[in-house]
Amino acid sequence: MKNPRFLRSFAVLVAIASFLCGLASPACAADKADLSVALKTLPLLTNKITGSAVLAVVYDPANAQSKADADALKTALDAGIEAPGGIKITGLMVPLSDVGTKLSQAKLAFITTGSCTDAVSAAAGSSSVLTITTDLECVKTNKSVLGVVSSPSVEIYYSKTAADLAKIGFAQAFTMLAKQF
Amino acid sequence: MKKSSRSVCSICAIAVALGACLSSQAYAMDYSSLEALFGEPVTTNATGTPQRASEVAANMDIITADQIRQSGSRSIPEIIGQYVPGVDVLRTSSGDYDVGVRGFQQVFQARLLVLVDGRQVFIDDYSRTAWNNIPVNIDDVRQIEVVKGPASALFGSNAASGVINIITYSPVNDQNDVASVSMGTQNMLDGDATVTKNGSWGGTKFSAGGYNADEFGTARAGTDSPLVYHPDRRYVANSSVFQLTPDLTANGEFTYADSKQNTAISAFNAVGAEQTKTYSLRGGLGWQTNLGLITSDTYLNHTYDTIMTTLSPTIPFGMTTSLIVSNLSDQFKVGASNTFRAGLEYRHKDFRLTEAQTMPGDPAYSEDGYAASGTWLWQIADNLSWTNSLRADHQDMQQTGTLPVASLYTNSDYSHAINTWSANSALNYKLTDKDTIHASYGRGVQMPSLLQSSTDFYTTNPGYPLSYEGNPDLKPTITQSYELGYDRKIAPIYSTAKIATFYELTQDVASFVNNGMTTINGIPAFLMKAENLGNSTAYGGELELLGNHAGFRWDASYSFARVTDKPTVLANQDYQGSSPEHHFRLNGGYTYQQWEFDANGQVVSSTAMLRDTTGAGGVATPLSGYMTAGARIGYNINDKLTVAVSGTNLNRQYVHTSPYPEIERQAFVTLTGKF
Numbered sequence: 004m005k006n007p008r009f010l011r012s013f014a015v016l017v018a019i020a021s022f023l024c025g026l027a028s029p030a031c032a033a034d035k036a037d038l039s040v041a042l043k044t045l046p047l048l049t050n051k052i053t054g055s056a057v058l059a060v061v062y063d064p065a066n067a068q069s070k071a072d073a074d075a076l077k078t079a080l081d082a083g084i085e086a087p088g089g090i091k092i093t094g095l096m097v098p099l100s101d102v103g104t105k106l107s108q109a110k111l112a113f114i115t116t117g118s119c120t121d122a123v124s125a126a127a128g129s130s131s132v133l134t135i136t137t138d139l140e141c142v143k144t145n146k147s148v149l150g151v152v153s154s155p156s157v158e159i160y161y162s163k164t165a166a167d168l169a170k171i172g173f174a175q176a177f178t179m180l181a182k183q184f
Numbered sequence: 185m186k187k188s189s190r191s192v193c194s195i196c197a198i199a200v201a202l203g204a205c206l207s208s209q210a211y212a213m214d215y216s217s218l219e220a221l222f223g224e225p226v227t228t229n230a231t232g233t234p235q236r237a238s239e240v241a242a243n244m245d246i247i248t249a250d251q252i253r254q255s256g257s258r259s260i261p262e263i264i265g266q267y268v269p270g271v272d273v274l275r276t277s278s279g280d281y282d283v284g285v286r287g288f289q290q291v292f293q294a295r296l297l298v299l300v301d302g303r304q305v306f307i308d309d310y311s312r313t314a315w316n317n318i319p320v321n322i323d324d325v326r327q328i329e330v331v332k333g334p335a336s337a338l339f340g341s342n343a344a345s346g347v348i349n350i351i352t353y354s355p356v357n358d359q360n361d362v363a364s365v366s367m368g369t370q371n372m373l374d375g376d377a378t379v380t381k382n383g384s385w386g387g388t389k390f391s392a393g394g395y396n397a398d399e400f401g402t403a404r405a406g407t408d409s410p411l412v413y414h415p416d417r418r419y420v421a422n423s424s425v426f427q428l429t430p431d432l433t434a435n436g437e438f439t440y441a442d443s444k445q446n447t448a449i450s451a452f453n454a455v456g457a458e459q460t461k462t463y464s465l466r467g468g469l470g471w472q473t474n475l476g477l478i479t480s481d482t483y484l485n486h487t488y489d490t491i492m493t494t495l496s497p498t499i500p501f502g503m504t505t506s507l508i509v510s511n512l513s514d515q516f517k518v519g520a521s522n523t524f525r526a527g528l529e530y531r532h533k534d535f536r537l538t539e540a541q542t543m544p545g546d547p548a549y550s551e552d553g554y555a556a557s558g559t560w561l562w563q564i565a566d567n568l569s570w571t572n573s574l575r576a577d578h579q580d581m582q583q584t585g586t587l588p589v590a591s592l593y594t595n596s597d598y599s600h601a602i603n604t605w606s607a608n609s610a611l612n613y614k615l616t617d618k619d620t621i622h623a624s625y626g627r628g629v630q631m632p633s634l635l636q637s638s639t640d641f642y643t644t645n646p647g648y649p650l651s652y653e654g655n656p657d658l659k660p661t662i663t664q665s666y667e668l669g670y671d672r673k674i675a676p677i678y679s680t681a682k683i684a685t686f687y688e689l690t691q692d693v694a695s696f697v698n699n700g701m702t703t704i705n706g707i708p709a710f711l712m713k714a715e716n717l718g719n720s721t722a723y724g725g726e727l728e729l730l731g732n733h734a735g736f737r738w739d740a741s742y743s744f745a746r747v748t749d750k751p752t753v754l755a756n757q758d759y760q761g762s763s764p765e766h767h768f769r770l771n772g773g774y775t776y777q778q779w780e781f782d783a784n785g786q787v788v789s790s791t792a793m794l795r796d797t798t799g800a801g802g803v804a805t806p807l808s809g810y811m812t813a814g815a816r817i818g819y820n821i822n823d824k825l826t827v828a829v830s831g832t833n834l835n836r837q838y839v840h841t842s843p844y845p846e847i848e849r850q851a852f853v854t855l856t857g858k859f
Binding site for chain 1: 213214216217218220221222223226233234235236238357384430431472476477515517519520521523566617
């Protein structure tokens with residue numbers, strides 16, 4: 004690890020991976036399709052959401068990938084999106100700095116790639132906010148309840164630890180079909 | 185009868201009490217939301233736990249509601265025969281069907297378990313399914329799941345060569361309000377309706393309907409019943425789910441069906457006129473706990489059946505069968521990669537022959553069965569899973585009452601116990617995103633039918649005194665199956681190709697055997713006695729290409745199954761001759777704006793099924809292969825109303841699909857409203 008050549012190589016690899024991820028990988032970049040899949044999980048909550056719900060888009064303004072994801076999601080939300088069961092979804096843009104004050108206004112939070120922090124997880128957990136992300140590492144580290152892959156086929160990743168922390172329950176059949184790390 | 189009713193009622197009460205503490209999987213699972221989320225049907229039929237259709241290791245076909253509508257048929261067995269390679273449908277009259285899996289075709293199909301929302305509609309008297317009696321609105325069917333291969337480890341005996349589970353829309357998770365009316369040839373008039381009411385409290389769904397038609401006017405044999413029914417059905421069904429807490433649901437169900445059909449009867453190899461009345465009561469709970477999803481399910485099925493034959497042209501042969509099933513199961517996940525299901529089951533069956541002209545002693549037969557089962561689904565890696573299921577059954581049998589004078593056995597002979605076990609093991613390996621391989625083994629159990637297990641009857645027909653005898657020494661029929669399958673997604677042609685090959689060994693095939701004129705207790709009688717006949721083997725496979733793109737849909741398949749019977753099986757059951765070796769299917773359709781155009785065709789190779797046309801017993805009757813074609817044109821008048829014209833056997837006015845009476849061309853118009 005002290006080898007500067009190794010560190011440089013590692014940094015280059017990370018940069019290339021991030022670039023490729025940002026450009027091409029659907030598992031990282033969030034878009035309307037991911038949001039649509041995520042919303043289809045709502046009927047499978049044991050405490051069902053009815054009427055309307057605020058969806059917080061958590062992003063890091065300093066992270067280009069996170070900002071790009073947030074902009075894409077904002078565009079989708081501004082165009083109007085309805086969840087199954089006629090639930091009207093309203094978007095709320097929440098920069099990382101405002102997570103502590105704004106996240107409690109939402110029932111759902113989409114954690115964009117690059118904004119998955121302990122603070123987000125803690126704020127969501129204390130306000131029973133269902134967290135969703137396309138950043139699977141965020142699910143793996145139990146900071147997001149759900150991870151969504153919409154292409155080439157739908158995959159849902161589930162963190163029971165994060166769900167328990169936020170006191171969020173899903174139908175048993177869903178938890179058996181979702182993948183867990 | 186009074187004693188029996190009390191007995192059934194008290195057992196029912198115990199079973200309901202058992203069930204009341206904890207709902208069947210069918211009610212506990214939100215199929216609609218899961219299908220919408222994952223973009224494909226989900227099922228519990230392969231492992232008892234939820235799985236995506238693409239990840240099921242068993243050989244399973246799921247017929248969707250769209251396919252059902254596009255099939256142009258309102259008959260469930262016809263729809264299954266149209267879409268599922270490896271399944272052959274034997275139709276012996278307008279309303280009588282038997283469905284055989286992978287070659288083991290027979291009248292009164294005993295090897296295939298049929299369920300509606302997880303409740304058995306298979307009738308244990310002869311061990312068969314009275315398809316015409318199933319109390320389901322075809323417009324309320326969400327999907328039909330067909331598992332090929334033994335599945336007793338999950339569903340108990342008689343899932344020896346497969347299981348069909350007909351899943352209807354949920355009263356709580358779906359809003360299916362639909363009514364339809366059909367009119368067509370053979371004076372067919374069919375009407376069905378389903379209404380659903382649901383809310384945060386739960387939901388309830390009510391279905392009712394029926395049909396009338398004329399029987400085909402094709403030639404019958406002298407051995408067939410002189411009485412010919414106009415086939416019909418009337419049914420009502422209600423199912424409800426109550427959301428007691430976010431984690432606890434209770435469900436209840438009631439069904440009643442009354443049907444008439446002209447039915448081929450296995451032991452006689454001739455057609456009888458049958459009336460079947462069934463009712464069912466069901467209740468259960470689904471409880472989501474930290475220990476997993478605990479479900480209980482208890483139901484009572486009662487069947488009253490009468491059959492008129494040439495042997496008894498004025499007094500019907502009648503049977504009542506009661507079945508109580510109570511089960512308790514828990515599904516849970518351990519860690520990220522292990523899913524388990526553990527289950528306990530109790531079964532009670534009561535059986536007696538009615539119209540007791542030949543049964544002065546009112547003999548009654550009952551069975552009590554106890555079973556423990558488990559399933560372990562191990563997700564070894566993202567692309568590799570291994571599923572294992574095991575089930576042990578213990579069954580006590582008891583015969584009471586005074587037996588017919590010409591009986592070979594006594595009550596104590598019939599009162600005994602049988603222990604059986606069944607198993608499934610399946611590996612599913614995703615080679616790539618496009619390629620999946622699966623390998624499986626299954627050991628299925630087919631218990632002797634109630635008629636084969638109990639004392640039956642002695643009748644003094646002039647010139648034909650007949651003794652029908654069950655056999656307490658019968659062994660269960662065991663089926664072992666080995667299968668290898670490969671699926672590949674072929675994106676450039678928007679299709680999936682599936683190939684599967686199997687080998688199946690069936691041991692101790694059981695059937696009634698005509699022993700000819702004999703003397704029993706000094707009384708002369710023709711003796712029909714249930715016997716184990718020996719083994720049958722089968723091998724074969726299926727090849728299918730299905731897909732859709734730009735409004736077009738297609739499904740082409742070929743299946744091959746070669747059965748070899750031991751001589752005793754060949755002479756008395758004749759799976760070998762009854763089963764067509766080759767079966768081609770082609771389904772194609774196109775949706776254009778408000779229009780749906782669909783056509784289908786099947787080519788089936790020759791058979792030589794047992795048929796008695798002289799009264800001298802069943803004789804293998806050669807029959808050439810045949811081809812059938814069907815079509816449907818549907819037009820959506822608006823968002824709510826659809827009109828469709830459909831037809832089956834359109835290529836010929838009459839077609840001989842079996843040695844039984846020919847099947848006629850049928851055409852009808854259906855108006856469907858969704859509200």
